[in-house]
Amino acid sequence: MNVNLTFWAKTASSKRTLNSQDRSSPTYKPVLHHLLDVGAVALRFLIENPARLRREAALLGLEPEGYARLMAFFAGLHDLGKLSRPFQWKVPELWPDVLGPRPEKPPAGPNHWRMTAWRLRRPPIESRFRACLPRLAKGYEWPIVAAIAGHHGAPPPPDDPSWTPDDPICASAAEEAFELMEELLRPAPAEDLDEDGVCLLSWRLSGLTTLADWVGSDAEFFPLAPLDIPLSDYWRNALKAAEQALAAKGLLPARPAAAVRLADFAPQAAAFPRPMQAIAGSLALSAGPQLLLIEDATGSGKTEAAILLAARLMVAGHGEGIFFALPTMATANAMHDRLRAVVDAIFEQEGTEGRRPSLVLAHAKADLSRELSRLAAAPLADGEPSAAVDCNAWISDDRRRAFFADVGAGTIDQAFLAVLPKKHLTLRQYALAGRILIIDEAHCFDFYMKEELNALLRLHAMNGGSAIVLSATLSLEARREIAEAFLIGLGLQKRRAKRDAGSLGSLSYPLLTQVDATGGRETSVALAQGLARTVNVERLPDRSAAHEAACAAADVGAAVLVISNAVDEAIAAFDRLATVRPEGTVHLFHARFAQCDRLAIENDVLGRFGRAARPKDRAGHILVATQVVEQSLDLDFDLVISDLAPIDLIIQRAGRLWRHMDQRPQAVRPTPEPMLMVVSPDPGAVDKTDWLGSCLGKAAAVYQNAGILWRSARTLFAQGRIRTPDDLRPMIEAVYGADGAPVPRALGAAEQKGVGKEGAARALGTMNVISLPEGYGALPSDLRADEDIGTRLGEPTITLRLARRVDGRLVPWDRTPGASSSVAWALSEVKARRKFWGDALPLAEDEALCEAARRDWPEWDKAIEIVEVADDGCLRVRNADMVYDPKFGLRKLLISQL
DSSP states (O other): OOGGGGSEEEEOSOHHHHTOSOTTSOSEEEHHHHHHHHHHHHHHHHHTOHHHHHHHHHHHTOOHHHHHHHHHHHHHGGGGGGSSHHHHTTSGGGOOGGGOSOOSSOOSSOOHHHHHHHHHTSTTTHHHHHTTSTTOOTTTTHHHHHHHHOTTSSOOOOOOTTOOOOOHHHHHHHHHHHHHHHHHHOOOOOTTOOHHHHHHHHHHHHHHHHHHHHHHTOTTTSOOOOTTSOHHHHHHHHHHHHHHHHHHTTOSOOOBOSSOOHHHHOHHHHHSOOHHHHHHHHOOOOSSOOEEEEEOOTTSOHHHHHHHHHHHHHHTTSOSEEEEEESSHHHHHHHHHHHHHHHHHHBOSSSSTTOOOOEEETTOOTTSOOTTGGGGOOOOOOSSOOHHHHHHHHHHSHHHHHHHSSEEEEEHHHHHTTSSSBTTHHHHHHHHHTEEEEEOOGGGOOHHHHHHHHHHHHHHHHTTOOEEEEESOOOHHHHHHHHHHHHHHTTOOHHHHHHHHHTOOOOOSSEEEEEETTEEEEEEOOOOTTOOEEEEEEEESSHHHHHHHHHHHHHTTOOEEEEOSSHHHHHHHHHHHHHHSOTTOEEEEOSOSOHHHHHHHHHHHHHHHSTTOOHHHHTTOEEEEOGGGSSSOOOOBSEEEEEOOOHHHHHHHHTTBSOOTTTSOGGGOSSSSOEEEEEOOOTTOOOSSOTTHHHHGGGGGSSOOHHHHHHHHHHHHHHOEEEETTTHHHHHHHHHSTTOOOOOGGGHHHHHHHHHHHHHHHHHHHHHSOOGGGOGGGSOTTOBOOOSSSSOOSSOEEEEEEEEEETTEEEESOOOTTOOHHHHHHHTEEEEEHHHHTTOEEOGGGHHHHHHHTTTSOGGGTTSEEEEBOTTSBBOEESOOEEEETTTEEEEOOGGGO
16 A cells, blocks of 8 residues: 555544554545545636636636646645644554554644645755746745645744754655645646736635635545545546535536526616616626726616626626625615525526525525535544634635625625635635625725725736626725726736826716726716706704704605714614604614614615505604615605715715605605705804714714815705706715815814824725735734624724523524524624723623533634623623613613613
């Protein structure tokens, strides 16, 4: 028997089997077999994704088959470090006889993934490994080495040059394994890959290697095999098993429909297509990766236009699926319902080996799509903490599962985690690289998030991906920044990318912008019929006036939206209005509800104020909400009352007015005209720095650039109206453009402070995102697994999981029938500002119950605090008096309420 096969990589699950004395029987999986399993998965994944393979190979200048074999070879080398004494010592029964007597104490040396990195950079393997990268000077191969060895979710640390390897028997076995892998996979050298290219390639290689190791560790598809099987036969079997495993896990691409029309997924829209939708069906697509920016009015059918473009891009080989990145979970939930009808239309239903195209929404209700349920399949035991086990737990969470679906919808935060230094970030990157990335409501990103967006678009372009960005109100500067980021990702020098992006200057509206390696092109688009309108604007001096106006409109049967910039102010407004209005006619919607309650409220809001709402259900009802309603939710109100906010957000909020005119024409509206009332002090009478505080209370601190807020108020009230489309560009540029009006002297220092904070936010965003040019190996080796930091700036937040006590145990607050424990706990999450939470802590006597409830949680969730909600709604915490109920959400009790 080949000496190499005496080294184990995966153990049998049965201790009885391990103790078998017959070493010729399959009591373990040899390292060499496991390397071949993983190489086979990587190869079949690329071969079975032919369009993706062509895209990736073109980025490296290789023929597709040669590229696939090179990447599979690299991925297969990931566990060479298991051919070492420290790893083999872990299971006494499987200690290789060729190493002599097993020592009592563990041999000195690094863990196996560090050992893999060490072996690839030292003789006798080093020269043969570097032959795959002939243009690289010695030492520049580290990003590739780190990507191969760092398949546990983070790169290994650079090795200590003073460390000496174990004995020559292990070194010889590793060299032989390398040669056998090379012989079977026949990798093509990357002749043109230079130092810059190897860094960029390392991100893709890391994602592929981790994915292949996870799939290749599934014992159901890759069982133990006789040790005397010829390696050529084992390799053929591994290739067959790899294809079966990828298909069963839903990781082979669904076939896009040969031709997709708007009528296939939006028949109502197709009857009278909007101009942007018509352009989306006829636009000439570029040959390579491309970015499409759609700027159009609220209600113009941007989403359907984006879906049509994405479907056409898939047919042309630019992606294998779609991922919608949306600003909030509420918008992601709403998008899921719209996508149900889309999936069947944009993919073929036959010829996909019985697998239906998958649709997954992060943290959806338990009855939503579960086509990727096999993503949680368990692998063989490793004898140590397993990368495959860790990957199973990570990827099977709905927040990540959505990336691997044919169509997935989640928040932009989940996409941003692909460019933040987090564990398994390259799995996100690699999954996204196969998707048409659709980013909605791009105008709502602050300066910190804009840096994340720029990094995400650079990464996506760098990986050969195409993207679509949607917005109702982008400034010219923001459009140019987005285009420049994508152009840099395509490989253009920064100076040329800036020049090409700077050539974008159209002030037309609506507008479609197409960006590719040749530069950018802008297409003026007509406004959809019926969307040209005038919304009158009225200033209200305080909240009392706002409440009076809301009640007066509701008295005549109007559906009213009251938007506050802060949760506490929204709760106070709801409380006040609910005491003077008929029971059940005032509703509250904000972000400080548990996910399950928020979903229920969201469904009620959509049913009461959405397109299909009945007149009797909406008449006289008032919704008090925060920013959660200003984006993507298809809601229609007769009157909107809003706190002052930046002009682009005010325009969005105005888009909730008189929205469904085909369902509710002017003749049946209880108000004579669409009216936006804005709670704001007079911008012409500013005599102090805190000019907003006396009017908006806590909500005055949400948007911190005094100059943007003052110019928004000045522009808005000077116009006295918002005309679509004529006023939109001029209003945006009046606030954000270089020629904006100077602020009053009293606000000068406040504006400078706000500008300083924005600059700091941009700098922090630049610092926090990963450095793509430096490659995967530049990341720290101790990447954290938690995800509750980094994607948004502002006040720090805390994630809590609410619990109920049942039979002496803490169980999730969520009561969704049939929901798994992991889904129920996820739906029981609520987020709050850390300052709001303060020093509150669960009661000491509940700590054991909390630990018991966390026992089966994955590592990145175990830091989340569990808080029990008592029968009276009070939270069992010390140092604070708080209450939670499905009506108000999470709030503090005032002294008068105690």
